[in-house]
Amino acid sequence: MIMVCTQCQELLSDYIDGTLELGEQAHIERHLSDCEPCRAMRDDLLQIVHFSHRLPEHAPSAALWARIESDLAKEQPIGFKARAAAFWLRLRERHFNLSIPQMVAAAAAFVIVISVSVIAFRRDTISTSNTLAESMHVSPGQVQPLANPDMEQLEQQINQLSETVEQKKNAWNPELRAAFERNLLYVNQSLVECRHQLSDNPSDDVSQELMLNAYREKIRLLEGFKSF
């Protein structure tokens, strides 16, 4: 059966989208090979589809977020606002002891992270480890990091403080626990970086000093949270 233009053009979208059965597809292709107007239409529709897939995103005005924020403030139940206000009030009364260790730990961790990152950039590759325990493993035959009695003493202190904090953590509110975990993560990641640096360069004074600093910061963090 010979396909006429009306029939072909009705099926062009399905043809372009690849949803026609093989027989119909072949029928259309035979018609297209002999029909310039239908070929022109096919090519135009292909262009439209092609560019429609790639249209850029539009951006609303910057004021939209402010309006949404205002909506959200109205959405929150009255009880929540009162509870939140009471919570922050309690924190502020005790906050002089709470915020300083947190701020000190976060600031120190930030400095350590930046320092270690600068050193890391100078190296070709850095192997990664997610846990401090893994990073402490030294394979047989590998040169041990320079033994440092200061580090051993600090590690013992960290272990004792960690045990104490772990026991107290269950009684903390979620915000306090989240703040502690966040700061602990930063400090532990710094320790992992330093340990890698030291294992690659045991005699590197800078790495040793950074390691010691990282230990001290962890101790300060644990001591700060130990009192809650």
Next chain:
Amino acid sequence: MTATAERTQPASDLELARAAAAGDTSAFESLYAQHHRRVYSLCVRMLGHTSQAEDLTQEVFLQVYRKLGSFRGDSAFTTWLHRLTVNQVLMHFRKRGVKLEHTSEEGDFTNVVETPIQSTRRISMVDRLALEKAIAELPPGYRTVFVLHDVEGYEHEEISGLLKVSIGTSKSQLHKARMRLRELLTK
């Protein structure tokens, strides 16, 4: 991935959604920052103009905030957000009595007459701005199906579910939309 990159890797949508559902407004702001352009673009294109698109985008994110607790992560957050946006636009159409053109599966056209085009006149080159303008000029029903299928990548099965029409109707409206766009772009 290096430890440094791990530290700087942004939270996933699921993590942000959970935090926002728990009351973390900065997490909700992050979700907004990541997705507001896509939501707004979809509203603009389905509506055909920008004047109500911001209001609708605002409504979408308010709905997101209200319904975040029900997002379980079974689907991608973008998929969930997209569906919510489409539903909001369709509700907007219904509230305003916007009629979406329908063609029956047998091909009876309500208000569109198509004749086979014999001309060899072609679109010389598709200009994005011209395409956007042409999409905005489509009748609402054609525009809805076209935007969902060709711009946003929905399948006909999904469109038929959203619009409560048959798959055949969805395909027919898409074809009519494409043909109308071709006419508009060759003027």
